[in-house]
Amino acid sequence: MQLRRSDVLDGAMAILDKYGLADLTMRRLATSLGVQPGALYWHFPNKQTLLGAMADRILVGVDGPVTSERWDDGIAELAHRLRDALLSHRDGAELVAATYASRMTSNLAREGFVGAGVRAGLPRPYAELAAYTLLYFVLGHTVDEQSRAQMEAVGALTRTPASPDTETAADLGSDQDLLDGDPRVRFDFGLALFIDGMRARAGLPATRA
Amino acid sequence: MQLRRSDVLDGAMAILDKYGLADLTMRRLATSLGVQPGALYWHFPNKQTLLGAMADRILVGVDGPVTSERWDDGIAELAHRLRDALLSHRDGAELVAATYASRMTSNLAREGFVGAGVRAGLPRPYAELAAYTLLYFVLGHTVDEQSRAQMEAVGALTRTPASPDTETAADLGSDQDLLDGDPRVRFDFGLALFIDGMRARAGLPATRA
DNA sequence: ACCTGAACACCGTTCAAGT
DNA sequence: ACCTGAACACCGTTCAAGT
Numbered sequence: 001m002q003l004r005r006s007d008v009l010d011g012a013m014a015i016l017d018k019y020g021l022a023d024l025t026m027r028r029l030a031t032s033l034g035v036q037p038g039a040l041y042w043h044f045p046n047k048q049t050l051l052g053a054m055a056d057r058i059l060v061g062v063d064g065p066v067t068s069e070r071w072d073d074g075i076a077e078l079a080h081r082l083r084d085a086l087l088s089h090r091d092g093a094e095l096v097a098a099t100y101a102s103r104m105t106s107n108l109a110r111e112g113f114v115g116a117g118v119r120a121g122l123p124r125p126y127a128e129l130a131a132y133t134l135l136y137f138v139l140g141h142t143v144d145e146q147s148r149a150q151m152e153a154v155g156a157l158t159r160t161p162a163s164p165d166t167e168t169a170a171d172l173g174s175d176q177d178l179l180d181g182d183p184r185v186r187f188d189f190g191l192a193l194f195i196d197g198m199r200a201r202a203g204l205p206a207t208r209a
Numbered sequence: 210m211q212l213r214r215s216d217v218l219d220g221a222m223a224i225l226d227k228y229g230l231a232d233l234t235m236r237r238l239a240t241s242l243g244v245q246p247g248a249l250y251w252h253f254p255n256k257q258t259l260l261g262a263m264a265d266r267i268l269v270g271v272d273g274p275v276t277s278e279r280w281d282d283g284i285a286e287l288a289h290r291l292r293d294a295l296l297s298h299r300d301g302a303e304l305v306a307a308t309y310a311s312r313m314t315s316n317l318a319r320e321g322f323v324g325a326g327v328r329a330g331l332p333r334p335y336a337e338l339a340a341y342t343l344l345y346f347v348l349g350h351t352v353d354e355q356s357r358a359q360m361e362a363v364g365a366l367t368r369t370p371a372s373p374d375t376e377t378a379a380d381l382g383s384d385q386d387l388l389d390g391d392p393r394v395r396f397d398f399g400l401a402l403f404i405d406g407m408r409a410r411a412g413l414p415a416t417r418a
Numbered sequence: 419a420c421c422t423g424a425a426c427a428c429c430g431t432t433c434a435a436g437t
Numbered sequence: 438a439c440c441t442g443a444a445c446a447c448c449g450t451t452c453a454a455g456t
Contacts, residue, residue, distance in 0.1 A: 244422090
């Protein structure tokens with residue numbers, strides 16, 4: 001039974017989900033595929049390339065067209081789609097952040113963000129900068145969020161999450177223990193801050209709260 | 210000549226600056242100190258702890274009091290101080306980002322950011338969220354910026370930086386090739402976007418363009 | 419108290435040789 | 438074309454034993 005490139009990728013994703021990024025080694029992957037370590041190097045030139053392919057797989061679809069008509073809703077939609085994609089695999093945020101550290105230039109939701117910025121009224125170069133800024137935020141927040149969740153699962157965090165029933169940014173009025181609340185609420189706050197900033201830069205009125 | 214804990218830390222910083230984070234291994238550090246690898250484990254329980262101490266040293270002083278009177282200038286001052294600290298050592302941003310990934314809660318410029326947010330008129334919990342958002346941006350941007358600079362030094366990047374004489378966000382009118390310009394200009398743009406967002410959230414007038 | 423010597427249990431990667 | 442066998446050059450960490 002010959003090993004295909006996609007089999008290697010599938011095996012790698014399975015190890016990631018079950019054991020985490022730290023336990024994803026070429027030797028372990030080889031063993032799980034019933035093959036010698038060296039065999040992997042016929043399909044991928046090195047581990048970094050394999051990680052890159054994994055990151056691409058995690059992010060597949062996030063750059064698709066947006067359904068929202070408003071530019072601000074479009075940005076929120078893309079940001080949530082990106083966050084969801086990162087959270088859908090163990091250590092997904094960390095993997096993507098590490099892999100895209102320097103080649104953020106490429107794919108991702110970047111183009112979508114830029115488009116929304118232009119629709120908002122920002123000149124293109126500004127929209128591009130805004131897109132980067134947004135990406136830094138989404139990646140940073142999600143890496144943090146995911147590593148916290150993992151520590152909590154192992155039982156290492158002290159403070160307990162409050163109001164587990166708050167689910168959207170609309171509940172932001174609660175005002176207390178926001179820091180330990182639903183990560184999505186925290187995420188939405190940063191996102192709103194950012195969108196407000198874009199609106200101000202574009203010289204648009206605050207059409208929404 | 211006995212090895213002190215601070216000697217180990219100094220040696221580690223020296224290797225970081227000269228050879229980078231990837232080449233900072235316990236064995237290499239031991240050799241540079243004229244000692245056996247095991248000796249390091251008398252001073253630090255493990256490598257992660259050593260990296261944490263290095264991150265703390267890199268960030269020493271960034272949480273100091275701010276000189277600016279305006280809250281927005283204060284935020285900019287803190288953000289730049291943090292960025293400068295990260296850039297002052299090879300792979301400094303990467304090291305701090307990796308080490309603080311999950312314990313961002315602690316020190317840093319966080320408290321300073323929170324204070325400025327409160328001064329801006331944000332309720333405390335919102336100011337705390339805003340501080341996180343800002344930290345994610347600063348760390349993400351600086352990691353990216355520093356890794357790009359390193360790739361450029363090795364000669365791997367295609368596009369060449371334009372207008373090397375632009376130095377502050379005031380020059381943002383140039384409009385062309387902003388993406389390849391002075392990283393500080395890019396940084397200042399994201400920062401301004403963010404501060405505008407805080408201002409809008411706090412319900413303050415745009416006192417500055 | 420502080421360090422050596424020596425091991426344990428791993429890594430990523432290469433490459434002749436096999437089929 | 439695809440993989441094995443076996444090595445190369447490393448890692449972080451532990452721990453009895455020395456001084």
